Amino acid sequence: MQTGTPQPTPPQLSEILFKNLKVRSIGPAVMGGRVSDIAIDSRNPFVFYVGLATGGLFKSGDNGVSFDPIFDKEAVQSIGAIAVAPSDSDVVWVGTGEANDRNSSEWGNGVYRSTDGGGTWQQAGLKDSRTIARIVVHPAKPEVAYVAASGHLWADGGERGLYKTTDAGKTWKLVLQAQGAAAARTGCGDVVLDPSNPEIIYATLYARQRTPWSFTYGVTATGGADVGGVFKSTDGGASWRKLSGGLPGQTGRIGLAISLSNPRVVMAVVQSDEGGASDINDIHSRRGGVFRSEDGGEKWARTSSINPRSFYFSQIRIDPANDQRVYVLGYALLASDDGGKNFREDLSEKVHPDCHALAIQPGSAPAPKAPKPEDKNKPPKPPFSQRLILGTDGGVYQSFAAGKGWDHLNKIPAGEYYRISLDDTRPFYRIAGGLQDNENWVGPSGTQTKEGIRNSDWTALAGGDGFYVLFDPADRDTFYAESQGGEVHRINLRNGEMRGLRPQPAEGQPSYRFHWNSPLIASRHKPGVIYLAGNRVFRLTDRAEHYTLISPDLTYNDPARTTATGSGAENFGVIYSLVESPVRPGMLWAGSDDGRLWVTANEGGNWTELTANLPEP
Template identity: 40%
Template sequence: MKRFFSSVFVLSVVVSMAAQPLDMELLKGMKARSIGPGGMSGRVTAIDVERRNDAVFYIGTASGGLWKTENGGVNFKPLFDKEEVSSIGALDIDPSNEDVVWAGTGEGNPRNSLNGGYGIYKSLDGGRNWTLMGLENTRHIHRIIVHPSNPDVVYVGAIGSPWGPHPERGVYKTSDGGRSWKQILFVNELSGVGDMVMDPQNPDKLFVAMWEHQRWPWFFKSGGEGSGLHMTVDGGSNWKELTEKEGLPKGELGRMGLAIARGNSKYVYALVESEKNAIYRSEDGGYSWEKRGDKNMGNRPFYYSEIYVDPANENRVYTLFSPVNVSEDGGKSFSTLLGQKIHVDHHAWWIHPENPSFMIDGNDGGMAITYDRGKSWRHVSNLPVSQFYHLRTDMELPYNVYGGMQDNGSWVGPGYVWSGGGIINTYWEFLMGGDGFDVMPAPGDPSICYAMSQQGNVRRLNLETGSSVDIKPAGDGETELRYHWNAAIAQDPFHKSSIYFGSQFVHKSSDRGDSWQNISPDLTTNDTAKQKFNESGGLTYDVTGAENHCCILAI
């Protein structure tokens, strides 16, 4: 009995201690340390470069904040660690005073795992200090344009949240340096700015592509009556929507990318999502348009839709998507500029206004720089902004850290080392490609772990031999298994060889994945209305598994 009361007392003390909130003041002295891996980076969403010193770059990232280099990318320093948000959607350096930098938060490419923002920020000292200037409810800002000669005038393109309707979308303008804002273009509560460009010869003339779209956990729809191309020639006081009357495609429209030739601003390009996606061009400043080409200019418009024009050649056009393609004939035909030379999935691009051989690319694996118009590239590997979905550790000494990253695979590396020089890249081991998710070490056997990629793909790996085997449960041949984009896996805490995996069922293996048995019924709602992921995308089908639904999310 005495032993029983002692056990109860100890248990009650543990429960009481566990219920107490953690005093964060106790952790103030602790500082994070970078342990890697350093062989890759993460999704870059915005780029701008000083005109007075083209070795000074500002780099915005999907969830890793804002970074600055003053030596052409040799090293970087973080600028946004003290702010309340870490997702950057847009950047613009004030052309009349390059110490002034504007940053719009919330990335503008509405994938299933996009990161939200909290308004627009302004720095007066080259990024050392920042002030929140409002527009917090826009949630996602995709474009910023500062007037070239009047720094008090700034245009902001808010794409808004894809997860539902809200009115804080469209184009906002300030005429007092950000102290107040006026919404100067609004279409409806599902339509935001997909792109926005300014005529380099006439700062009162802007083109804005409005895009109606909505995302649900189980479906994505691009397109609707709110999508369209709008033009103003008086700084946003009045707008004209450009339609099939001007030569653009008729019918339902989706996302558009826009570009104006700096050397000849009568040349305006639009990469248009419609029933037949194509590139259109105007040669009279936007008043009339013609179709140029509809092949090899891009895929997945909801995630990309970026088009750029060489400032010295109005017929040289770049389109960003999984690769980067280039046209030398004004968009009629394209060839691949960037395939597998560097990481795929491109979202940001910068071309030097006087030296178009100097370009910077932002992609899902970081950024890259070329000084010879794309013949050779330098991948910048020291920008630590990879996006981990999951992290685990093992019980080794020193312990190891396991994790999977957005579009950068799954990795394992040491938490610390007992050797001089600290943790170096070669200490990290690449396990599996694709989008990396949960990586789970096998208890008691440091040579074995499990790694995952999207849609329930899971492998058992032997870290000593480098061998791996696919152990994804295959089902019974009658019922199709539904695996989430980020599927569920768990280790049995009592049996080292037993693991669990989730589809709509819970699957159990007692032999580390060599065989499986279902141990549950369908635990989801099995709502067929939420199982139309093979039809997802709207105007352009986009079926990657990101909208798989009625699945088990965690075990």
């Protein structure tokens, strides 16, 4: 009997094989990631801090020329709020857990405090707050702080409401919370101190909860109890009263701002479902919007219906030098020069959309100009603060012209990749993948130039949020990339051709459901075959021009969980994981987000459910 040459035994993977491998940054560095908060050191404005939704905390000591990560050794990397103590800028407070309530928002483990400008950190309590929307520090006492704890996004309970510490976080007192059963889902959404009297505090209560198939807020989250709104204390949080005087009811998320130059002016951007809710693309509210009080919150006037996508934004700022200049953050940065009556978005040119954080440097307004002869009897118009630092889904921007001439400070490695894939190009293989709200990209693992990998070595492959990217096996310039909701497209980098290829049912047939991040895989056994998963599995061929359904609906298709509207992030009853056997052609495994597991051995000819064989969770 003739035998073949014995095959060498592959080495066992062990720690020693990876010991000398070093992580290196290869890009792309043309974008940042989602920014959640920004804080400027009031004593040295060259110093500022940037908090990221999932990437930790960065500090610049040179006006944004460079940034250093200062939170990497801590247990969590999701930042919700930053505050620099006004009386001692070495004292920095950080609240962990992003407060923007996306499905992708990560949670935190409470409050951290540094007494050396972020060099070292101490955990300072509220470990079960999960999400912190704002921290404000007493102007003269760096050990006194208020924390707006939004609480668990996905579950009841935990530490929720407005907390106060007078001993640098050793102990905390819950000074404002919802009453009754509604407290389990209601937290504090924002808090501001009166700059002329720190005993005067304004805060908001906000109820919300997510499931994989829904997002509820306000009275819907609390079973009808209207517990949200704006509250005021005049005794350092010892007692509170709910403000009305023109504010609507049935509120959701509310953002607050108080004027530094005129503390009687308080403003709020208010989500309200009185009169009905608004579509995701409608930046106007029927009864909510921008409200302004000029008497410390006693009476409020609705100045504008502007209120973009409340759960994701709800941020408002008043220029510290001029209470007529007001900013509302949303898909764009909206600016008003008449106290919030009219807004424009011309300051958002060349700025990445989805604005979450804005820091304005006090004292950066120029001196008033001498009036013209014809205006000598008119009071001079107060100038605007010139230095703004803006945080978006695309990173950090800085302006020294009151929102004009933005400089993109793309020096923080904060891109948020959902998925990556590799090819076998030589001598340097390529990496392709998609990022949160920053498209799909492809770039090399190395170059033969002395500069190494540069931004110019990376190429955008289009998309909104980016996810899976596949390489065409026959044409190195062709890629199959994906955006949210199964939006697959083919792009050719040689000629610029791009074609949308998402499967669509015939008119009158049930619609297909796709996950936010739908599985898209290339067959390793049949070059040119691509599998895409929604609630069913699709086989794409001929450069994805044609598709065949190769499965029935593999989910439970619960009608109570498959009707959410919006961005598609709440799409449920879909296949979340799809893999092809590396050794057996035609064998596919599919797992759904509602807990079903399937396998086919003949490329979808028939499917066997294995759910009953899974262990109990």
